[in-house]
Amino acid sequence: MKDTFTMDCPQPRLLDETHQGVIGTGMDRPDGPQKVSGTAPYTADNPTEGVAHGALVRATVTRGRVAGIDRASIANLPGVIDVITDPRMTRNPAQGMAGEAPVQPGDAVHYHGQPIALVVAETFEAARDAAQRLKVTYTTENAAVTPENGEHEVGEPDAAGDFQRAFDSAEVQLDREYTTPSQVSAAMEPHAAIAEWKGNEVTLRAAQQMVRFNKAELADTLGIDESQVRILSPFVGGGFGSKLGLGPEAAAACIASQKLGRPVRVVMPRQTVFDCVLRRSETKQRVRLGATKDGRLTAISHDDQVSNLDGEGFAEPTSQASQFLYGADGLSFTQTVARIAATPAGSVRAPGEAVGMLAFESAVDELAQELGMDPLELRLKNIPATHPLDGRPYSVRRLADCLTGGAERFGWKDRAVKREGDWLVGMGMASAARSNMLVKSAARVRLTGDRAVVETDMTDIGTGTYAILAQITAEMLGLPPAQVEVRLGDSDLPGASGSGGSFGANSAGSATFLAAKDLRGQIAERLGCAVDDLTLQDGRARGANREVALSELVEAELTAEATIEAGETAETHFSSGFGAHFAEVAVNEWTGEVRVRRMLGVMAMGRILNEKTARSQAIGGMVWGIGGALTEEMVNDSRDGHVVTRDLANYHVAAHADVPRDMQVVFLEERDDWANPIQTKGIGELGISGAGAAVLNAIAHATGVRIYDFPATPDKVIAALEAKG
Amino acid sequence: MKTTLTVNGEAHEVTHDPRRSLLDTLRDDLRLTGTKKGCDHGQCGACTVLLNGERVNSCLCLTAMHDGDEVTTIEGIGSPERLSALQKAFVEKDGYQCGFCTPGQIMSATAMLREISEGAPSYVSDDLEVPKLTDTEMAERMSGNLCRCSAYPLIREAIAMASEVSQ
Numbered sequence: 036m037k038d039t040f041t042m043d044c045p046q047p048r049l050l051d052e053t054h055q056g057v058i059g060t061g062m063d064r065p066d067g068p069q070k071v072s073g074t075a076p077y078t079a080d081n082p083t084e085g086v087a088h089g090a091l092v093r094a095t096v097t098r099g100r101v102a103g104i105d106r107a108s109i110a111n112l113p114g115v116i117d118v119i120t121d122p123r124m125t126r127n128p129a130q131g132m133a134g135e136a137p138v139q140p141g142d143a144v145h146y147h148g149q150p151i152a153l154v155v156a157e158t159f160e161a162a163r164d165a166a167q168r169l170k171v172t173y174t175t176e177n178a179a180v181t182p183e184n185g186e187h188e189v190g191e192p193d194a195a196g197d198f199q200r201a202f203d204s205a206e207v208q209l210d211r212e213y214t215t216p217s218q219v220s221a222a223m224e225p226h227a228a229i230a231e232w233k234g235n236e237v238t239l240r241a242a243q244q245m246v247r248f249n250k251a252e253l254a255d256t257l258g259i260d261e262s263q264v265r266i267l268s269p270f271v272g273g274g275f276g277s278k279l280g281l282g283p284e285a286a287a288a289c290i291a292s293q294k295l296g297r298p299v300r301v302v303m304p305r306q307t308v309f310d311c312v313l314r315r316s317e318t319k320q321r322v323r324l325g326a327t328k329d330g331r332l333t334a335i336s337h338d339d340q341v342s343n344l345d346g347e348g349f350a351e352p353t354s355q356a357s358q359f360l361y362g363a364d365g366l367s368f369t370q371t372v373a374r375i376a377a378t379p380a381g382s383v384r385a386p387g388e389a390v391g392m393l394a395f396e397s398a399v400d401e402l403a404q405e406l407g408m409d410p411l412e413l414r415l416k417n418i419p420a421t422h423p424l425d426g427r428p429y430s431v432r433r434l435a436d437c438l439t440g441g442a443e444r445f446g447w448k449d450r451a452v453k454r455e456g457d458w459l460v461g462m463g464m465a466s467a468a469r470s471n472m473l474v475k476s477a478a479r480v481r482l483t484g485d486r487a488v489v490e491t492d493m494t495d496i497g498t499g500t501y502a503i504l505a506q507i508t509a510e511m512l513g514l515p516p517a518q519v520e521v522r523l524g525d526s527d528l529p530g531a532s533g534s535g536g537s538f539g540a541n542s543a544g545s546a547t548f549l550a551a552k553d554l555r556g557q558i559a560e561r562l563g564c565a566v567d568d569l570t571l572q573d574g575r576a577r578g579a580n581r582e583v584a585l586s587e588l589v590e591a592e593l594t595a596e597a598t599i600e601a602g603e604t605a606e607t608h609f610s611s612g613f614g615a616h617f618a619e620v621a622v623n624e625w626t627g628e629v630r631v632r633r634m635l636g637v638m639a640m641g642r643i644l645n646e647k648t649a650r651s652q653a654i655g656g657m658v659w660g661i662g663g664a665l666t667e668e669m670v671n672d673s674r675d676g677h678v679v680t681r682d683l684a685n686y687h688v689a690a691h692a693d694v695p696r697d698m699q700v701v702f703l704e705e706r707d708d709w710a711n712p713i714q715t716k717g718i719g720e721l722g723i724s725g726a727g728a729a730v731l732n733a734i735a736h737a738t739g740v741r742i743y744d745f746p747a748t749p750d751k752v753i754a755a756l757e758a759k760g
Numbered sequence: 761m762k763t764t765l766t767v768n769g770e771a772h773e774v775t776h777d778p779r780r781s782l783l784d785t786l787r788d789d790l791r792l793t794g795t796k797k798g799c800d801h802g803q804c805g806a807c808t809v810l811l812n813g814e815r816v817n818s819c820l821c822l823t824a825m826h827d828g829d830e831v832t833t834i835e836g837i838g839s840p841e842r843l844s845a846l847q848k849a850f851v852e853k854d855g856y857q858c859g860f861c862t863p864g865q866i867m868s869a870t871a872m873l874r875e876i877s878e879g880a881p882s883y884v885s886d887d888l889e890v891p892k893l894t895d896t897e898m899a900e901r902m903s904g905n906l907c908r909c910s911a912y913p914l915i916r917e918a919i920a921m922a923s924e925v926s927q
Contacts, residue, residue: 064854222908225797
């Protein structure tokens, strides 16, 4: 295996010089025909001979210990095989990229709904019934379940300059508090696992996003070596963060299968997904902005309070984008974490921006209103020269182009509040930002004749990995993409970043690129030309005045494996995707109903690898913005912390009728040479960042009232309209 | 207990737990796993199949209640080698991302197109006698099928495209 490539200096744009012409095109997904015909095998679809069915039993107290499990209470139910309790069982999914076992609580209960046992039966129906009937006794302890009552850990501020002095002396000040509720990923595929042991080795089919990390998490959970673990996740029915870490269903399936000597399948019912898969924390946010009368920001502060269970290291990075979007003389960002006994918090699509930008970009908009200034102009005026906190230069940033280009396309300058019967119509906008990452990744490319195979444990959770890795390889090797097979989601393959943090395409894509680049060198050698003189196109190699078909030149398999990781460019330059969102909404003045009429997202996110799948992700993010602004709210009971909204009828994700046809996305041409050798930036999360704020700002434009407690449900809109009179 | 079903034109006699849902019969007894379980409570639509030609959430159907009934699943619509017009349109328009809700969207859309062609109105129909296949009609009639990846506008573009092809 070759040495690891570290990203220490800007990289040449080889993908702009190759000849196949498939990179960036809106190629259909190669996995599409399987998905639309129902033949793509998601975890629970795999036929397994002799499989037993497991159902997780959830704690019905908030904090305490399991005092007794009355196995006799279900022993007479037909089909029940066993009740599994084991010190290796886990409390909740591992946090993203943990690489070690999540908390294994033994008989301790840390939150209401925590898995405490697995009932295994011959049928799904028997397991479900028995899990509900199983009699469990507990000893209980008191615990704080609301952030107000939890113990508060106040962090050190991230700061530059003297915020307080700048704010106190500002000509115009804005000081607002916002709240957002907990949210959930709610991937359509519930968490699922099928475990089967052969000797002392376990194969786990599971719905996971980060196979390399999950393998380490499972081995650590079970107390075995990683070489004894194989994880298969070739198709994942959505993740959005919820499947980053190894889940309790996977640990339980492996433990039960080992004990019973037969394969065990555990699929979480939807309610269990709500109960014990990591949520996005609720937030309380205070945004303070100071400015000169002509709209120069002098002071920026975005403080937040989030929550998590004791000992969980994750804290929603609420002010992540606020820290580098605009400049000021003094900036300060302080986070407080409240410790509560509730479903632990973790990464949900765009941790930080998804809720932080709702508040921050609402505040910026309101400041523009106070200043009597166009919100577009205020944003354009305050784009900083360098990172406001650490002074790093930006790698490449087209925020201003996104703002002005979007405004022009959307008809921003002609905006005026319109009345259409009972409906008030207005427009809003917001900036978007999502910092960009590169995570260590490996991939192997094998070439035989004019057919290539890409192998990596990278996952495709709907993001389009199958498509883009085929395109990168096809482009580099001069092959039609149909002649490239992509194998993913198998822990026996080279380990990639996994899908998370919008870094999957950057990371696994770069590893694939480097492996294919290595093969180009091997091909050039066979052809007898310098690699710079090599042209690969349509299965033919040209160079040194020769042209040969790859099928002749590469009779025996050529193989290359490459690994990439972040290097000095991550220290010297700050890389982030930027964009601008615009929304037009109609608000019913009597019912408070908000209808999104159209949206536009203009985004600069480096090289686009596949125009079609990139657009899909961007639209998906914008729809999540609508959900965060208008409908999504997880409610926990304030007495015992249990999840009240634990199904899809009570937790409102956007449906068809919530989303207009007119959802436009424009990608600006961009190459980030500092980010990675394929010049890409992450896509999956930039679409959310600011999208919901554009909707909220449009409500303010249409009605003249602002909501500070999100989502802006009709009851809150009516109350605000009534208060205004 | 035993129930006889005709699924995708083929007769099956299944022996099952009385509590078995039609969804679990399709998936686990007949190994037709194209139909997905997203919530098991009739809230997401991933399990949509045609029951005697009408779209239903198969998770809300008890197998025992459907002796003699005819079921069409996604496997009865088309295979990767022989996709229906709707399935092809979903691929071309990228009317999906993770693909988990997709079989349900396609089954629901298949029935929805027929419902409109037969003149069944909806809450948003301007003309109760002759409803048209507008985006608003599609959005209303497809709202029982959730897509968390949020491919909604593209799903509706795909349905519109397939409808044009078939006309």
